[in-house]
Amino acid sequence: MPVYTVSNVQNIRVCVVMVGLPARGKSFISQKIVRYLSWLSIQAKCFNVGNYRRQHAGAEQPNADFFDFGNKEAYKIRQHAVTMAVEDMMRWFNEKGGVVAILDATNSTSERREWILKLCRENAIEPMFLESWCDDQDLILRNISEVKTTSPDYQGIDPDVATKDFLERISKYESVYEPLDEEVDKDKTFVRLINVAQQVIINRIETYLESRIVFYVMNLHIRPRSIWLSRHGESIYNVEKKIGGDSHLSPRGLQYASKLPELVKRSAGDVDLTVWTSTLVRTGETAQHLPYKQLQWKALDELDAGVCDGMTYEEIEEIYPEDFKARDDNKYEYRYRGGESYRDVVIRLEPIIMELERQENILIITHQAVLRCIYAYFMNVPQEESPWMSIPLHTLIKLEPRAYGTNVTRIKANIPAVSTYKEKGTSQVGESDLNSGNSRSVLTSAPELNEQQEST
Numbered sequence: 001m002p003v004y005t006v007s008n009v010q011n012i013r014v015c016v017v018m019v020g021l022p023a024r025g026k027s028f029i030s031q032k033i034v035r036y037l038s039w040l041s042i043q044a045k046c047f048n049v050g051n052y053r054r055q056h057a058g059a060e061q062p063n064a065d066f067f068d069f070g071n072k073e074a075y076k077i078r079q080h081a082v083t084m085a086v087e088d089m090m091r092w093f094n095e096k097g098g099v100v101a102i103l104d105a106t107n108s109t110s111e112r113r114e115w116i117l118k119l120c121r122e123n124a125i126e127p128m129f130l131e132s133w134c135d136d137q138d139l140i141l142r143n144i145s146e147v148k149t150t151s152p153d154y155q156g157i158d159p160d161v162a163t164k165d166f167l168e169r170i171s172k173y174e175s176v177y178e179p180l181d182e183e184v185d186k187d188k189t190f191v192r193l194i195n196v197a198q199q200v201i202i203n204r205i206e207t208y209l210e211s212r213i214v215f216y217v218m219n220l221h222i223r224p225r226s227i228w229l230s231r232h233g234e235s236i237y238n239v240e241k242k243i244g245g246d247s248h249l250s251p252r253g254l255q256y257a258s259k260l261p262e263l264v265k266r267s268a269g270d271v272d273l274t275v276w277t278s279t280l281v282r283t284g285e286t287a288q289h290l291p292y293k294q295l296q297w298k299a300l301d302e303l304d305a306g307v308c309d310g311m312t313y314e315e316i317e318e319i320y321p322e323d324f325k326a327r328d329d330n331k332y333e334y335r336y337r338g339g340e341s342y343r344d345v346v347i348r349l350e351p352i353i354m355e356l357e358r359q360e361n362i363l364i365i366t367h368q369a370v371l372r373c374i375y376a377y378f379m380n381v382p383q384e385e386s387p388w389m390s391i392p393l394h395t396l397i398k399l400e401p402r403a404y405g406t407n408v409t410r411i412k413a414n415i416p417a418v419s420t421y422k423e424k425g426t427s428q429v430g431e432s433d434l435n436s437g438n439s440r441s442v443l444t445s446a447p448e449l450n451e452q453q454e455s456t
Contacts, residue, residue: 012207013093015120016102017113019131021177022170023143025196025222026132028402030104031380036216036353039346039377042099042209047089049105053081054152061153064168069176086116090123100209101125108177110184117188128210129190130217131180136195143222150402196221219357226271227356227378228264228363229371229397232282233257234417237310238393241418241429244302244309249285252415256394257286259413263396264290264363267411273361276300276352283365292363299348302367306339313427328424331387342387345373353377368420375399378406388424390431393417 016033018026030046037044066074082105092098107113113129120127134140144166147154154162180190182201191214192201200218205211233253237245249257264273274293277283278300287294308316308323317324320337327334335341349370356362364374368391376386378399391397394417400407419430 012209013098013125014100014207014209014213015089015116015125015127016100016213017107017116017127017129018102018104019107019113019129019180020133021106021108021173023140023147023166024132024134025143026106027104028222029130029132029193029217029220030102031405032220032357032401033100033102033213033216035377035380037100037213038380038383039353040350041343041383043097044100044102045089045092045098046102046104047085047092049078049081049085049103050151050153052085052088053078056081056084061155061157064165064172067169067172069172082112086119090119093123093125100213106173106177108173110178126207126210127189128205128213129180129185129188130213131190131192132196133179133192134195139195139222142224146224146402150405191217193217216354216357219354221358221360223360225360225401226268227361227399227401228267228273229374229399230260230286230363230365230395231368231371231391231393232280232286232365233260234393235282238418238420241312241314241420242310243313244305246280247282249282252394252417253282254285255415256413256417258289259415260286260396261289261291263411263413267396267398267409268361268363271361273363274359275363275365277365278302278367278370280367283367287365290363297352299352300364300366300370303342303345303369304336304339306336308336308339313422313429317427324427331424332383342369342373342383345369349373371397379408390421392419392421 016030018030020026027048027050030048034044034046062074065071067078069075085103085105089098089101089103092101103116107116107129117127144163147166149159154166157165180188180192182203186203189204189206189210191203191205194201197218197220200214202214205214233249233256235245235247235253236250237243237247238253239250272292274295275287275290276295276297277287279296279298280301283300284296305311308320311319313324323334323337327336332342335344353374364371366374369387371391372386372389375381375389375391375397376383378401381389392412394413394415396411396413398409398411400409421431422429423431
């Protein structure tokens with residue numbers, strides 16, 4: 001299977017120039033594009049002008065008057081922030097081998113966009129304008145609610161005050177905003193998302209990479225939703241320390257399956273969701289008591305261990321010592337003999353991710369390697385780290401995608417399970433004891449419905 005990089009398709013660099021008024025989901029879309037492309041091994045980075053303004057231009061929490069285009073002093077500060085972002089972006093392209101940059105800003109005037117276009121063309125970078133245009137007031141108000149609670153501009157500010165100020169900020173931009181025009185801008189490469197994806201206007205998309213980005217953003221929505229992830233319950237193979245296979249659940253795994261509806265209800269409430277499972281027995285058994293619509297996906301099946309399927313790590317180390325070391329050295333790229341690598345799993349999961357972005361509330365019950373890949377996508381975990389993440393059994397993970405990151409809640413059931421985690425350099429399973437540095441394979445449990453929250 002070929003390595004999925006742009007260099008295998010064509011030698012091109014792209015700058016995605018975001019366009020649109022505040023509260024149109026631009027930062028959310030920008031971050032999603034970066035995560036998607038990075039997940040596919042395409043080097044991508046977002047340059048958020050607001051961050052440059054906050055970090056370098058001396059305007060951390062400005063009020064709406066700061067965004068008045070008649071405020072010449074503030075305009076200089078904002079223009080300086082744009083210049084710094086663009087200069088860093090160009091250095092990233094030229095010194096770091098960047099492939100896709102996203103310039104996340106309003107870029108609300110034709111003059112600003114022409115300036116960026118000229119700079120890109122002078123540096124052999126293809127500019128692609130992506131406008132999020134919206135007149136759906138309910139959608140705008142939802143986005144404002146999201147921004148006022150997550151944007152660094154409004155940290156510690158009363159929500160009602162933040163909402164009033166943000167609406168005033170939008171009005172400042174509306175006074176000068178010039179949307180993309182199909183006739184005036186007919187020579188530019190652009191995409192216009194009308195009310196997120198109710199209507200999509202595409203103009204002069206000419207390269208493979210641009211088409212991939214377009215297809216991806218066409219599947220996005222910015223409505224509030226949650227995604228729940230869970231491994232199957234403990235299986236007989238887990239207890240026997242074997243990898244792969246299609247074994248049934250152990251008695252403790254069946255207990256988790258019985259407990260799972262309660263965990264989901266506790267986390268999701270009355271939300272209508274759909275359950276996705278792999279085609280393997282252990283995920284179906286785990287989902288058997290859930291009172292929701294269920295779909296099976298072959299793409300969610302566990303990483304294929306090839307000739308090592310059904311073996312323990314000790315057996316693999318003894319029979320295939322060179323392979324055992326090669327996998328430890330580069331776990332993401334290593335492909336089992338007759339089987340798969342983590343990169344292979346990512347490639348077959350791409351349709352899952354695309355469909356997942358189209359949906360609202362989904363519970364995925366699948367396997368350790370597959371969940372690592374899905375979790376890495378949402379949390380922007382580097383490829384080399386993703387195969388080493390801990391995804392324990394009998395834990396429900398709730399992901400809540402937001403404009404400036406993803407909130408994570410881990411809900412642990414009070415049902416013990418073996419640890420299937422193998423650390424680098426050992427054939428023993430079990431995560432390290434932080435106090436002693438020793439590996440442990442004892443049963444793990446937690447207080448009933450214990451919740452741990454984090455975000456990225």
